[in-house]
Amino acid sequence: MVRLWFALGVVVVVLTVYALVDCALLQRSRVRGLPRWVWMFVIVLIPVIGPVLWLLIGRGRASTGKVVRSFAPDDDIDFLKGLDRATSDQERLRALEQELADLDAPDPRDLGSTGTADPTGTTGQGKQGGQTGQTGFEPKKTEPGEGDLPGRRDA
Template structure:
C-alpha cells in the first residue's frame, strides 16, 4: 500500500514538473496554466490526461541553456535554405511563363491553320 502511494506521489510530482518545464510550443490541447490546474486538482486523472493528450512530442529541457550561439551560426542555415527555395520558385515561375507562351503560340497556330492563314516569320 505504501509503495503504491509513493509511486502515485512520484508520478504526480513528475507530471507537475514536466508541465512546468515543457516549452509552450510542445503543449497540446490546453495552455500550460490550464494543464497545471488539471494536474493539481485531479492528480491521478490529470496526470493520465497530460500524458495522453497534453504532452507534445520531444523532451522538456532539463535546464535553461546558458550560452547563446553566435548570430551567424543561427542565421546561416535558414538563410541558405530560404535562398534555395527562392531560386527554385523563380525557376518554376520562368518555366510556367515559358509553358504559357508555348500554349498561346500553339493556339495561335491552330487558329491560323483553321482560318487558312499562313504563319509569317
C-alpha cells in the first residue's frame, strides 16, 4: 500500500511541476480565464485540482500560426499583383486583336484598278454577260495543280 501512495505522490508532483512550467512558459495570448500569476498560485496551492484545471481551462488552444487580417484592396499585395497580371493579360489581348485586324486588312496586291479590295481575291470582274452570283463576286478560279484537284493531300 505504501508503494501505491508513493507512486501517486510522484504522479502528483510530476503533474504539478509540468503544469507550473507550462504555465510559466506559455505565450501570453494562450493563457485563458485568469492572469498567469493567479494560475501559478492555483497550481501550487491546490495539489491535484489546480494542475488539472490549468490543463483543461487555463491553457488555450494553439493557433494555426496564420494570422488572418483584412486589407483594403489597395493595401493587399496579392490583390495588387493580380491587377498587374490582369493588365498584362489585357495588353496581350489587345496585341492579339491588333494582329487579327492586321490579318483581316486588305492586301495591297489584291487591290483592283479602282483601289478597293475584293474579298474573293478577284479584281472585280464578274461573269460573262454582266451576271454575278448572289454576293456580286465570282469565286477565284484556280489553276490546275493549285490544291483543288481530287486526290491531293495538301489541299
